[in-house]
Amino acid sequence: xxxxxxxxxxxxxxxxxxxxxxxxxxxxxxxxxxxxxxxxxxxxxxxxxxxxxxxxxxxxxxxxxxxxxxxxxxxxxxxxxxxxxxxxxxxxxxxxxxxxxxxxxxxxxxxxxxxxxxxxxxxxxxxxxxxxxxxxxxxxxxxxxxxxxxxxxxxxxxxxxxxxxxxxxxxxxxxxxxxxxxxxxxxxxxxxxxxxxxxxxxxxxxxxxxxxxxxxxxxxxxxxxxxxxxxxxxxxxxxxxxxxxxxxxxxxxxxxxxxxxxxxxxxxxxxxxxxxxxxxxxxxxxxxxxxxxxxxxxxxxxxxxxxxxxxxxxxxxxxxxxxxxxxxxxxxxxxxxxxxxxxxxxxxxxxxxxxxxxxxxxxxxxxxxxxxxxxxxxxxxxxxxxxxxxxxxxxxxxxxxxxxxxxxxxxxxxxxxxxxxxxxxxxxxxxxxxxxxxxxxxxxxxxxxxxxxxxxxxxxxxxxxxxxxxxxxxxxxxxxxxxxxxxxxxxxxxxxxxxxxxxxxxxxxxxxxxxxxxxxxxxxxxxxxxxxxxxxxxxxxxxxxxxxxxxxxxxxxxxxxxxxxxxxxxxxxxxxxxxxxxxxxxxxxxxxxxxxxxxxxxxxxxxxxxxxxxxxxxxxxxxxxxxxxxxxxxxxxxxxxxxxxxxxxxxxxxxxxxxxxxxxxxxxxxxxxxxxxxxxxxxxxxx
Numbered sequence: 021x022x023x024x025x026x027x028x029x030x031x032x033x034x035x036x037x038x039x040x041x042x043x044x045x046x047x048x049x050x051x052x053x054x055x056x057x058x059x060x061x062x063x064x065x066x067x068x069x070x071x072x073x074x075x076x077x078x079x080x081x082x083x084x085x086x087x088x089x090x091x092x093x094x095x096x097x098x099x100x101x102x103x104x105x106x107x108x109x110x111x112x113x114x115x116x117x118x119x120x121x122x123x124x125x126x127x128x129x130x131x132x133x134x135x136x137x138x139x140x141x142x143x144x145x146x147x148x149x150x151x152x153x154x155x156x157x158x159x160x161x162x163x164x165x166x167x168x169x170x171x172x173x174x175x176x177x178x179x180x181x182x183x184x185x186x187x188x189x190x191x192x193x194x195x196x197x198x199x200x201x202x203x204x205x206x207x208x209x210x211x212x213x214x215x216x217x218x219x220x221x222x223x224x225x226x227x228x229x230x231x232x233x234x235x236x237x238x239x240x241x242x243x244x245x246x247x248x249x250x251x252x253x254x255x256x257x258x259x260x261x262x263x264x265x266x267x268x269x270x271x272x273x274x275x276x277x278x279x280x281x282x283x284x285x286x287x288x289x290x291x292x293x294x295x296x297x298x299x300x301x302x303x304x305x306x307x308x309x310x311x312x313x314x315x316x317x318x319x320x321x322x323x324x325x326x327x328x329x330x331x332x333x334x335x336x337x338x339x340x341x342x343x344x345x346x347x348x349x350x351x352x353x354x355x356x357x358x359x360x361x362x363x364x365x366x367x368x369x370x371x372x373x374x375x376x377x378x379x380x381x382x383x384x385x386x387x388x389x390x391x392x393x394x395x396x397x398x399x400x401x402x403x404x405x406x407x408x409x410x411x412x413x414x415x416x417x418x419x420x421x422x423x424x425x426x427x428x429x430x431x432x433x434x435x436x437x438x439x440x441x442x443x444x445x446x447x448x449x450x451x452x453x454x455x456x457x458x459x460x461x462x463x464x465x466x467x468x469x470x471x472x473x474x475x476x477x478x479x480x481x482x483x484x485x486x487x488x489x490x491x492x493x494x495x496x497x498x499x500x501x502x503x504x505x506x507x508x509x510x511x512x513x514x515x516x517x518x519x520x521x522x523x524x525x526x527x528x529x530x531x532x533x534x535x536x537x538x539x540x541x542x543x544x545x546x547x548x549x550x551x552x553x554x555x556x557x558x559x560x561x562x563x564x565x566x567x568x569x570x571x572x573x574x575x576x577x578x579x580x581x582x583x584x585x586x587x588x589x590x591x592x593x594x595x596x597x598x599x600x601x602x603x604x605x606x607x608x609x610x611x612x613x614x615x616x617x618x619x620x621x622x623x624x625x626x627x628x629x630x631x632x633x634x635x636x637x638x639x640x641x642x643x644x645x646x647x648x649x650x651x652x653x654x655x656x657x658x659x660x661x662x663x664x665x666x667x668x669x670x671x672x673x674x675x676x677x678x679x680x681x682x683x684x685x686x687x688x689x690x691x692x693x694x695x696x697x698x699x700x701x702x703x704x705x706x707x
Contacts, residue, residue, distance in 0.1 A: 023081040031153030037071025055086045055601045058147035066152045089473045091497035091584030096547035099537025105594045141592035145602040146485030168702035169197040171467035184208045197707040217287045220277045228263040235409040245574030246615045277313040288325040351378035352386045379437035384706045391434045395661035397422045411635040442674035451672035452685035461660035463698040471609040476631040479656040484627045489589035492552045499581040503543040506572040510642035511550045515562040523642045532557040558624040565622040570640035571615040583610040615640040
């Protein structure tokens with residue numbers, strides 16, 4: 021695992037073995053090249069000096085991880101084995117004839133073997149450069165992950181857990197600001213400050229194998245699949261049940277609870293889950309040892325407790341001024357309800373004055389969220405948010421627009437609060453900020469992303485790595501164990517007033533691209549590919565191409581074995597192997613509970629990917645929800661209102677001087693340094 025963690029972070033770090041293994045090192049370097057990773061001279065030197073045993077371990081761990089993440093761990097075969105040339109040589113009628121026979125045979129029929137020999141051509145891949153690191157750099161990965169004040173990806177959470185259980189000498193930051201990270205450490209037995217009852221609930225959930233972010237408990241009954249109205253027991257419900265804790269674990273949880281603030285007003289917010297937990301912990305058995313914890317459970321079962329939020333509502337009913345004073349006890353909540361209080365129309369100037377008084381106690385995270393929220397409040401528009409842990413946006417009620425000057429005043433106040441905080445940090449001097457960073461939004465809800473080869477923020481625009489590529493080849497690989505799976509890869513082209521679809525139920529071949537054929541109910545390793553000719557598609561009036569994967573049977577993508585989506589940049593699509601890992605731009609392991617996931621949008625004009633990884637509802641057929649797809653992608657096709665560029669510009673002006681000429685700066689904040697690391701962005705976002 022250590023080798024994989026380091027490779028993911030762009031470096032190698034093998035201990036010296038007192039021998040020279042240049043041949044093995046060069047062999048490993050050659051294999052990594054096939055996956056788009058290039059070792060620099062110092063990294064190769066590090067491998068050369070390692071022991072044979074360590075090199076064998078590095079090779080095994082790294083190659084297994086790369087094969088798993090790129091979908092190249094099996095020999096995946098498309099329907100048309102001579103794709104794309106074989107498809108382009110046949111008429112649409114011929115393609116459909118063979119496809120229909122395949123359907124009628126329930127997947128047993130396949131067209132004759134492609135006999136033409138593929139030519140070989142040079143593909144100018146963009147390689148990820150791997151450098152050499154050391155133990156300090158390796159251990160700093162853990163420190164950086166637990167220092168941030170936002171959610172991290174599931175893969176990075178697994179890295180945190182590995183560090184804790186590995187016996188490594190951990191380097192802790194001064195504080196662990198994000199509750200999910202803090203409670204993960206506590207659940208694994210580390211002594212960290214657990215202060216609230218909700219912290220303890222997170223720990224109990226984590227010990228039970230549940231989601232420490234505490235998402236809403238799913239309904240007990242759900243539709244059998246996307247095609248059916250029949251209700252069945254929800255299998256996801258099991259993950260929300262507490263395990264049967266042993267006596268030691270029960271005393272540990274009650275002991276943690278005893279040392280918290282034991283505030284019943286917070287306890288009542290999750291009363292249903294606490295009641296379930298109490299049935300397992302049996303706090304009455306330990307009432308003398310943990311009297312405050314016992315009192316909390318007794319209050320939730322037999323008393324009537326009003327939450328702090330209930331007290332706020334009661335205070336506002338008494339008078340606006342009383343409510344304002346009450347909510348100011350928690351500055352973060354004051355900021356979250358600012359829009360509502362402004363719309364109340366009472367004492368608007370007093371509200372803003374209260375915000376200014378409390379601004380230094382509002383977390384940066386809440387300030388960023390508020391700034392983004394008010395960007396959209398000057399006009400009447402549809403509103404939606406990504407709820408914690410969700411993989412698609414939730415629509416909100418429309419609100420009447422606010423006065424533009426009022427919005428400016430609010431946002432200036434937020435910017436001033438952030439600038440004051442930043443000004444207390446180390447001086448930077450002259451700073452150059454790459455304008456390309458305007459294309460990178462601030463990270464949010466990273467916990468809900470699928471595993472990917474290159475973790476990317478939703479809405480981030482990434483330029484094509486190979487500027488000479490003509491075709492984007494999207495693919496989905498999966499393994500059908502029983503011959504009862506049916507995945508569909510679709511590419512939907514959008515232009516001014518026109519839509520074109522390449523999919524099993526759309527075009528199979530044409531000027532803008534082609535489909536490798538629809539595989540249905542075929543045992544073994546399966547693959548579907550779609551080629552997109554960017555130049556022709558742009559000339560024919562298309563602006564965007566939406567790439568998605570659908571489980572036609574209506575079940576989740578999570579239940580499909582080894583399901584990987586990705587896209588390659590090909591100069592010579594008719595040459596070499598159909599699947600060429602060195603040309604991969606990114607890959608995603610499909611682990612969503614949904615039956616449909618939109619992975620990315622290709623902007624044909626700017627030649628950029630817009631990463632999405634969002635789910636869709638409804639029946640999993642590409643032609644069924646065109647309007648919904650358009651609504652889903654629209655917010656991401658616009659540049660972020662508050663980007664990483666804006667964040668870094670604030671730092672530059674608060675901590676030094678922003679300069680326009682790169683050569684004049686002593687601190688250079690480049691696109692590639694932040695676009696490839698959301699953790700680096702989170703560091704600059706602060707707490």
